[in-house]
Amino acid sequence: MKRIISSAVLMALVSLNSVAQRPVQRESFPEGSYSPVTNINRNGYPRVLSDNSVSFRVNAPQAQRVQIDLGGRKYDMQKSDAGQWTVTTAPQVPGFHYYSLVVDGVAASDPASYTFYGTSRVSSAIEIAEKGMDDFEIQDVPHGQVRKLNYFSKVDNAWRPICVYTPAGYDQSKDSYPVIYIQHGGGEDHTGWMEQGRVANIMDNLIAQGKAVPMIVVSANSNLSNGGGGGYSWTGMQPFLKEMTENVIPFIDKNFRTKADRKHRAICGLSMGGGQSFYVGLRSPEVFANVGVFSTGMFGGIQQANGFDLEKEVPGMISDTKNFNKNLDHFLITCGEQDQRIEHNKNIVAKMQAAGVNVEFKSFPGDHEWQPWRKSLHAFAQMLFK
Amino acid sequence: MKRIISSAVLMALVSLNSVAQRPVQRESFPEGSYSPVTNINRNGYPRVLSDNSVSFRVNAPQAQRVQIDLGGRKYDMQKSDAGQWTVTTAPQVPGFHYYSLVVDGVAASDPASYTFYGTSRVSSAIEIAEKGMDDFEIQDVPHGQVRKLNYFSKVDNAWRPICVYTPAGYDQSKDSYPVIYIQHGGGEDHTGWMEQGRVANIMDNLIAQGKAVPMIVVSANSNLSNGGGGGYSWTGMQPFLKEMTENVIPFIDKNFRTKADRKHRAICGLSMGGGQSFYVGLRSPEVFANVGVFSTGMFGGIQQANGFDLEKEVPGMISDTKNFNKNLDHFLITCGEQDQRIEHNKNIVAKMQAAGVNVEFKSFPGDHEWQPWRKSLHAFAQMLFK
Numbered sequence: 001m002k003r004i005i006s007s008a009v010l011m012a013l014v015s016l017n018s019v020a021q022r023p024v025q026r027e028s029f030p031e032g033s034y035s036p037v038t039n040i041n042r043n044g045y046p047r048v049l050s051d052n053s054v055s056f057r058v059n060a061p062q063a064q065r066v067q068i069d070l071g072g073r074k075y076d077m078q079k080s081d082a083g084q085w086t087v088t089t090a091p092q093v094p095g096f097h098y099y100s101l102v103v104d105g106v107a108a109s110d111p112a113s114y115t116f117y118g119t120s121r122v123s124s125a126i127e128i129a130e131k132g133m134d135d136f137e138i139q140d141v142p143h144g145q146v147r148k149l150n151y152f153s154k155v156d157n158a159w160r161p162i163c164v165y166t167p168a169g170y171d172q173s174k175d176s177y178p179v180i181y182i183q184h185g186g187g188e189d190h191t192g193w194m195e196q197g198r199v200a201n202i203m204d205n206l207i208a209q210g211k212a213v214p215m216i217v218v219s220a221n222s223n224l225s226n227g228g229g230g231g232y233s234w235t236g237m238q239p240f241l242k243e244m245t246e247n248v249i250p251f252i253d254k255n256f257r258t259k260a261d262r263k264h265r266a267i268c269g270l271s272m273g274g275g276q277s278f279y280v281g282l283r284s285p286e287v288f289a290n291v292g293v294f295s296t297g298m299f300g301g302i303q304q305a306n307g308f309d310l311e312k313e314v315p316g317m318i319s320d321t322k323n324f325n326k327n328l329d330h331f332l333i334t335c336g337e338q339d340q341r342i343e344h345n346k347n348i349v350a351k352m353q354a355a356g357v358n359v360e361f362k363s364f365p366g367d368h369e370w371q372p373w374r375k376s377l378h379a380f381a382q383m384l385f386k
Numbered sequence: 387m388k389r390i391i392s393s394a395v396l397m398a399l400v401s402l403n404s405v406a407q408r409p410v411q412r413e414s415f416p417e418g419s420y421s422p423v424t425n426i427n428r429n430g431y432p433r434v435l436s437d438n439s440v441s442f443r444v445n446a447p448q449a450q451r452v453q454i455d456l457g458g459r460k461y462d463m464q465k466s467d468a469g470q471w472t473v474t475t476a477p478q479v480p481g482f483h484y485y486s487l488v489v490d491g492v493a494a495s496d497p498a499s500y501t502f503y504g505t506s507r508v509s510s511a512i513e514i515a516e517k518g519m520d521d522f523e524i525q526d527v528p529h530g531q532v533r534k535l536n537y538f539s540k541v542d543n544a545w546r547p548i549c550v551y552t553p554a555g556y557d558q559s560k561d562s563y564p565v566i567y568i569q570h571g572g573g574e575d576h577t578g579w580m581e582q583g584r585v586a587n588i589m590d591n592l593i594a595q596g597k598a599v600p601m602i603v604v605s606a607n608s609n610l611s612n613g614g615g616g617g618y619s620w621t622g623m624q625p626f627l628k629e630m631t632e633n634v635i636p637f638i639d640k641n642f643r644t645k646a647d648r649k650h651r652a653i654c655g656l657s658m659g660g661g662q663s664f665y666v667g668l669r670s671p672e673v674f675a676n677v678g679v680f681s682t683g684m685f686g687g688i689q690q691a692n693g694f695d696l697e698k699e700v701p702g703m704i705s706d707t708k709n710f711n712k713n714l715d716h717f718l719i720t721c722g723e724q725d726q727r728i729e730h731n732k733n734i735v736a737k738m739q740a741a742g743v744n745v746e747f748k749s750f751p752g753d754h755e756w757q758p759w760r761k762s763l764h765a766f767a768q769m770l771f772k
Contacts, residue, residue, distance in 0.1 A: 062491035105448035108494035115501045115508045122501045138545050146534045159524050
């Protein structure tokens with residue numbers, strides 16, 4: 001029974017390698033602690049303690065050094081005589097944090113955690129609940145659907161996956177819906193906003209509360225083979241622009257009941273996706289009347305060193321502000337309050353506002369992570385299509 | 387820029403830890419070798435060689451022992467002076483194989499591979515192409531959609547995720563469709579058939595070729611909190627039966643345009659899911675007129691030791707075969723030809739056929755793995771609803 005033994009061996013290794021795999025009832029846990037939803041089967045460890053620090057356990061009798069890499073900080077684990085390694089991290093801010101298990105220098109994902117595509121690999125993660133806030137949780141309201149499709153990209157000459165959220169009632173209705181095109185960050189892909197970003201829960205709850213109109217949310221993968229995702233310049237954005245306007249948007253308008261006009265179309269994104277939304281959104285008013293730029297580092301990058309020239313990057317924004325404003329229904333820039341990008345974002349918003357540009361700025365507690373990005377979508381979606 | 391450094395650190399670790407992360411063009415590869423689709427970004431390693439052996443590379447200068455666990459066999463990797471570990475496995479059969487990277491005794495997933503939920507954890511995997519066979523590949527035909535939804539389970543008293551494949555044209559049509567309820571194996575979940583099993587490619591291609599009628603395929607998660615998934619007895623199947631008939635099927639019939647009658651409903655599954663399909667399918671003729679049992683170990687388990695009593699397990703199958711046959715439009719049992727379960731399956735099929743039961747048996751090359759399961763669905767779907 002080769003495969004059975006194989007599974008059995010794997011299972012055994014897993015249970016050896018992570019106390020998290022033990023039935024929870026065998027253990028008593030610190031008061032106020034809980035198993036995060038990112039744990040497989042809500043296993044006991046990793047465990048969030050009452051002060052939002054995280055306690056990790058790994059059984060690795062043969063390992064010389066075991067570390068947890070969480071939030072950019074490496075924690076050395078302590079080994080017991082039984083070969084079990086443990087560590088408790090510093091208190092973490094609420095939200096979603098990628099982490100890695102590092103065994104004798106090899107960073108890999110933890111068998112105790114579900115994995116999420118981020119940092120250009122599958123990564124383990126900890127979801128720390130934000131107390132008293134259930135906007136991102138599944139609730140007893142009408143639910144939409146997250147659909148995985150493939151479209152053919154003439155830019156990549158390949159079939160490419162794409163995720164589409166349709167709101168509750170889409171299948172039963174004959175209505176057409178407005179669309180947000182939402183972009184992931186560097187090292188992430190089309191699954192980021194749907195999994196880490198919790199688009200379905202955010203939109204289901206907003207729509208049920210009457211705070212947002214029913215809309216479709218499309219998450220494409222901007223990691224084009226020719227590097228279309230990167231390059232914070234109009235030239236660098238051309239492959240992504242072509243992919244969006246010639247492949248993605250026509251595919252969505254053909255296959256879904258969309259309101260296929262600029263007024264009912266928005267583009268937004270986080271970090272790298274924020275830069276994409278800035279250039280492609282603001283320079284394509286015939287395509288998008290709504291633009292959201294979340295936590296971009298663009299304004300603090302190389303171009304900021306030379307001074308980020310708004311008029312050069314978006315011709316007409318400063319020289320013909322009246323016309324620029326007329327073409328935009330909503331223009332939102334956001335950043336996390338502990339994100340070092342925030343000062344550059346505040347400065348550029350001040351410049352725009354001084355020139356008379358209709359731009360709104362919002363900040364949310366948190367660093368360059370998913371909780372402020374979820375809150376950015378939560379805020380942006382409420383502004384749109386009303 | 388805390389998070390940026392964090393990402394940079396992770397990226398650096400990944401590129402240190404897996405040569406697979408190096409740009410492919412830097413290397414020359416063995417003739418006839420390729421990067422499997424299961425590699426992140428089609429990185430260079432792990433690499434399938436022309437004889438279907440797999441070459442692995444891992445950079446781990448500080449590790450004492452690095453192994454690859456593939457197909458139930460552990461391969462010790464050899465360390466170079468530079469701290470790079472390499473190994474080439476025995477030739478593998480075509481199809482999908484889970485594997486683990488084992489660093490100093492800790493089994494984890496390989497940063498170079500996408501992960502798949504199997505063996506009760508997220509596992510790395512290698513997809514070895516079957517030459518001259520593209521039934522499971524995405525082709526230039528009309529494509530359906532894979533949808534992720536949540537339904538409320540009164541059995542678990544919780545929201546539970548479920549995957550639903552809808553065929554090409556579903557959204558544009560007003561037709562109603564027949565439904566296959568397809569069950570995963572032990573240690574897998576509702577994502578198994580959609581990801582590892584490639585349901586969408588299999589169904590899209592069959593329907594485009596006119597070999598199968600357009601149908602919906604539903605993959606539920608049978609890992610109920612009360613252990614509804616397991617227990618190869620009618621008693622043990624009661625929680626799963628309740629979940630299917632009181633929660634899953636009513637939810638699907640309410641939210642999709644289904645032909646909601648026994649003649650247009652099938653249940654099938656692999657391994658543990660095969661046992662579920664056997665009991666729930668054959669003992670609920672008022673619900674299902676079509677049953678597929680793939681690679682079950684049930685006939686070779688404890689009950690086989692006492693002789694698997696068909697009449698006891700499915701009252702009427704032997705004592706009233708005429709009526710039993712009348713209630714079943716299609717009854718298929720399959721097994722991999724290298725799966726040690728095959729003899730028990732052949733024996734039980736012989737018993738059934740000797741008693742006059744209308745059951746069909748098919749076998750496919752391969753062990754207790756996904757390639758024979760994909761081929762089982764490919765065969766079963768062509769028999770149904772015509």
